[in-house]
Amino acid sequence: MNIQTQEKPQTQVDETVMANAIRVLSMDAIEAANSGHPGAPMGLADVATVLFNRFLTLDPKNPDWPDRDRFVMSAGHGSMLVYAIHHLLGYEDMDADQLRNFRQMGSRTAGHPEYGHAMGIETTTGPLGQGVATSVGMALAERMLNARFGDDLVDHYTYVLAGDGCLMEGISHEAIDMAGHMGLGRLILFWDDNRITIDGATDLSTSMDQGKRFEAAGWHVQAIDGHDTDAIAKAIEAARADKRPSMIACRTVIGKGAPNKAGSHKVHGAPLGADEIAATREALNWPHAPFEVPGEVRDAWRQIAQRGAEAQTAWRKRKAVHAKAEAFDIAHAAPDAVALNAAMTAYKHKLSADLPKVATRKASEMALEVVNGTLPNMAGGSADLTGSNNTKTSAMRPVSRDDYSGDYIHYGIREHGMAAAMNGIALHRGLIPYGGTFLAFADYCRPAIRLSALMNVPVTYVMTHDSIGLGEDGPTHQPVETVASLRAMPNLTVIRPMDAVETAEAWQIAATSAGTPTLLVLSRQNLPCLRTRHTDQNLTAKGAYVIYEPEGGRDVTLIGTGSEVEIAMEASKMLASEGIRAAVISAPSFELFAQQDPEYRAAIRGCAPRVGIEAAVRQGWCVFLERSDGFVGMTGFGASAPAPELYRHFNITPEAVVASAKRQISDQN
């Protein structure tokens, strides 16, 4: 078990003085930047100081040590709190120059904390509520890994600082319901109850009894004076002792320490100004120059790092002799791409022999059987659409508060919470998360998908019912613009496979991705297996490739994705019967295609006119099409009717492709 001191360490420096170091570093850095949010770091300095000083176990020299406590600043605009603490703890990448260059080009001290941008930042925050929901995933991963590897290897806490904004956002509801239900007792959330938002007092917009709300979700709740260091410590002790997740309402004064501006919304998001900074220095009895920290204060903070280093050393010793050390390392290493490739190749051989006609959502389940049978640490789930998303493979068992050893998470009807929790699981490391919902509801989790992409975390989104092909549920459930909107996002690999083989290849890409999330776009309806000849090569990884090349050159090139490749193939045959040579390209991933070399891309696109086919809007197709090329797809929202009728109604048919192809050819001549 971690060595986590609950006694106040013996130093010569009072915790309030340690906290004042945070306050002054924050206000000075924000003043230097002439931009930033002093209110939260100054208001939360006491809470953070007690948490770090007496409880949090981190080793700044080994910032990625797996059994460290996790600290999430969900109120990300208070980033200077984090940077000040990391500076005081002695993170090697956080010297005083970084603070001086807060929010400047090239510094590590970005406006909001960014994962990967500086050591020890556990997740990117700023979009409010995300930190709360991400921390639920971290705390869940901790329990799941604890169930696998035991207390000696996995035994840590997740602490979150959240503001009023975090708790007003809807995602916080999904997160706290999930945490309460899952019994995540090692999740401790501090609510910065400062009663101030940007527009003014919180009572302008909310009357929520937060304590009662958290209790309703099954949390342990306390309320304290957020500037009383002993009260803070006692509350954290009680929170750790309780089996439920804990919320500690910390009544604070925003901008505490600034004698004239504290307690007002004016201190939320603007520098204090020279006069108020001078007054604050005086009030805090802090005569030191900007970014100068007295030795004894620095020493007090360094003792925290020292305690963490000792804990890390002890953990390493325990692990060295632990029976599960190897399995632990495997779970925390990159997935075994060689083993997965071998298994997938064998599976693809079988598919080429069987040619199953299945929906790609079903093909996804089949491929997942291979993935989950090969990689030991997949963590699946769905936002209450398990049977529709086909996300639960045969050997998977649900995770529950009574048994964390399972590997399937019933995320409930909480797409946003699921996506953020998956970010947290991926960031925690040790498990590889994927989760399902309907593609139309990608919109519900888009802010968390964006964070997957921004943070480079390899979460896999399994999004089924991908077009009007879902039929009767109608336009609310029919994605039309959704694929385009996701292709617009940087660093997200969107894959819309056409058959069981491409789906297998897509899963191979997703499960071994190191720094890019993958979003699988899967059909509800059955689709024929068009990849009839086995290739060892992962053709889906090319993004687009020829599946039919006519002899003697192309008159036209038909480019389809997913369920519409079948239509392209049919159209090609109809055109052939009229003597028109139509190549067919399957284009499962625009992003992967864009990464190929120019010669390959030019060869795929060809010189003949083109027709793109996708049951969605045209936006984004300029990866393949000239403006003059044809497109068979959607121009507006869908409708409620059986799928085959919808395809006819919206004119996404082989006949429409043939007509478009002929127009293209005749326009060219």
Added chain:
Amino acid sequence: MNIQTQEKPQTQVDETVMANAIRVLSMDAIEAANSGHPGAPMGLADVATVLFNRFLTLDPKNPDWPDRDRFVMSAGHGSMLVYAIHHLLGYEDMDADQLRNFRQMGSRTAGHPEYGHAMGIETTTGPLGQGVATSVGMALAERMLNARFGDDLVDHYTYVLAGDGCLMEGISHEAIDMAGHMGLGRLILFWDDNRITIDGATDLSTSMDQGKRFEAAGWHVQAIDGHDTDAIAKAIEAARADKRPSMIACRTVIGKGAPNKAGSHKVHGAPLGADEIAATREALNWPHAPFEVPGEVRDAWRQIAQRGAEAQTAWRKRKAVHAKAEAFDIAHAAPDAVALNAAMTAYKHKLSADLPKVATRKASEMALEVVNGTLPNMAGGSADLTGSNNTKTSAMRPVSRDDYSGDYIHYGIREHGMAAAMNGIALHRGLIPYGGTFLAFADYCRPAIRLSALMNVPVTYVMTHDSIGLGEDGPTHQPVETVASLRAMPNLTVIRPMDAVETAEAWQIAATSAGTPTLLVLSRQNLPCLRTRHTDQNLTAKGAYVIYEPEGGRDVTLIGTGSEVEIAMEASKMLASEGIRAAVISAPSFELFAQQDPEYRAAIRGCAPRVGIEAAVRQGWCVFLERSDGFVGMTGFGASAPAPELYRHFNITPEAVVASAKRQISDQN
């Protein structure tokens, strides 16, 4: 005041029999479609019957009567409940053939209730939680209009049926917090507490104490047996009597009436099948053929319509002699486009004289002063960014539970709840809603924006801080793909104005839009006024137009939007100094441009090579650009630094445009 009977009407038919008509019509229609969700309509039939029979006031012959009660089926998959009731009430567009053709092409009985698709559907539901949040907007609009026009004209209730899914979604948190804070006592929510979700029992994924949760938000809470008609009636009476919004937890059996399948998740989303349908007929003692309703049952339902018709007549009489009748009609009519045009023309004259250099968010506030000064029923707001979004004009007063006569809504840190509430306000009619947040957080409210577009409701989204130009807040707050993702959405007009004049024209388009929501994309940073010569014509309505045409023809065409038009103009001057003739196009709205005739579009695009300039990804630019044309913009996420440095860092500069233009010209030669 409405005549709303709380006594059980004297009919010969028991309410349980009236409810069974809903059950049987629902199961038969779903069986005929071989698709649909019988569980909710059968489980909620008793609650709905009592609500309609004793309380709800509607006039099927005047489905848009302004003072009707609003009924929202938030659990939209239970659409057959609505269609069955509308059939029984005698809505003229809902005959038995519509039920027979449930979920079929061309029928009014879409898979989920769709606003505008059949009479009496108050809002489109299906994406869970939206109905709950939309109804908050309706209930708020009712109080705001009541404050303006009094009890004689505005005095109705909003009733919502919500399932477990609705209450698990995050948006429900934003909605109920807002409703409790605003004291919306005429909002009554029925929770279909059937303890079943798609994946199985609710205890797979939630342990929420919903009653306590709603109490925490300031709601009045009751719990009843959802099949006990008198208990239902008593609860509704108590809910109406209480000043707080009310939640009635109705313990129901999903699929109630189906003897073998009721109570199981199997009845949630699949037809019952012939055997179970026969067994249900037997169990309910309902020997009638499918879609046949006995005369006395039909009569009992028609009495409800009769009561509503009488109430409507009484209201009409009250209104005929009401002092505020004219003002009421003006508020409910289309906005006065002539008056607004006159005011805007005068304002534009002034701008052309003053040439103010302001951020377009500030220009938006200036234009809003004109709009709000001309149209009497604008309802503004912001998701806690009032000072940043510049959404509150000088005469606006906040709306609060103590005074609904204001016109500015502090939506709190609830982008999603705000967007859905604005849908509700627009659907209610009488007020024209707009609301602000940062553009990056469009992702938080995207599902509700999609419903604005799908429902054709003219909500205006004021989205500021529209690019890396926001500077130090960094990539979490910098939209890069956001504009493209919004342009992908059908029936949404996205406008990114370049200066104060275009911003004024954009507001004129937004405020007078009849069936299309508008999303304004506005800068944080100051921008020069480039429209130096006044035009009466609204050039922004063309989507794109020439702002500089060189003499003697074009060597290259530079096309910019928003803050990047300034860069294009600068580049054009630099090119001119080298003898290169560069036209400059301002392209504030791709959607409006796409609606122009082909000749106009061709003339704007021109025959010379082109360079697009936008501090965002290129996706969507094929409206203007060939694949071979140049583009100066973003290819990935932004960074945290002062804005001018970011523009240089990401190479979005006049120099970069000049270089791209020269490459284009030389490639062509």
